[in-house]
Amino acid sequence: MARAAGMFSLAGRTALVTGARTGIGRAIAVGLAEAGADLVLHGRVDDLDGVEAEVRKAGGQASRWVLDLSDPARIPEAARRLGPVDVLVNNAGIIRRAPAAGHPYADFRQVLDVNLDAVFLLSQAVGARMLARGSGKIIMIASMLSFQGGVNVPGYTAAKHAVAGLTRALACEWAGGGVQVNAIAPGYIATANTERLRADPARETEISGRIPAGRWGVPEDLVGAAVFLASGASDYVNGHVLAVDGGWLAR
């Protein structure tokens, strides 16, 4: 294999992708398998037959780790069931939409639990074992709302800003131990997460009108960045938040 191509190979690596059942997580799981990785597919519930079949078709082995991340305190104990993980993709996430003035605190808290606390605790559990081995890759899934305020999603924006900060904080502590921590910030991607935006004609037109690429993203648009950040090609990339957004932030 040419040196440049080999740099991106994930052969012999095991990747854990959270929220692998649908959307971005599913596309990334299959993309990492296509690059040679074996997968640990995480789901909130054990409903992973579809993605497991796609991973196997792509040539990867697949096992499952089922855990509801809305109770993050369960993560340290549940993570003991995991075998060695070379690549962790913290993808699972939720969004709750309601104007800030009346935003239910329960929604705010729930989003923080899944999108931030769970990300920290799982990174800590898996990252400690990576540090003990002297290598590993952690990829966070950030957002345009790691940079911008958004509308009607105060908990989501707070969590995604924090995820960018956590990416940098962990990167600084762990780079010297051979563990690279980075994030991908997807633009507007057509998944269940953005269903309500796409169903609102005014918001849909407003959003697609400012995407320089002229279209919403699809989950497969994130695969190249994920393979890069999971592979040896990014061994000197630390604490970076990589926007994959069709130019949204450049506008």
Ligand SMILES: NC(=O)c1ccc[n+]([C@@H]2O[C@H](COP(=O)([O-])OP(=O)(O)OC[C@H]3O[C@@H](n4cnc5c(N)ncnc54)[C@H](OP(=O)(O)O)[C@@H]3O)[C@@H](O)[C@H]2O)c1
């Ligand atoms: N779509 C976008 O435009 C966009 C933009 C920026 C960032 N993101 C981020 O990308 C990530 C993936 O989102 P998506 O767009 O692919 O939407 P999605 O299809 O709704 O995927 C979210 C995934 O997270 C899992 N999940 C949710 N709550 C969970 C819990 N309590 N425990 C365990 N797993 C849970 C879901 O599993 P179940 O379905 O089984 O609950 C699902 O597989 C999220 O972090 C999201 O914030 C998305």
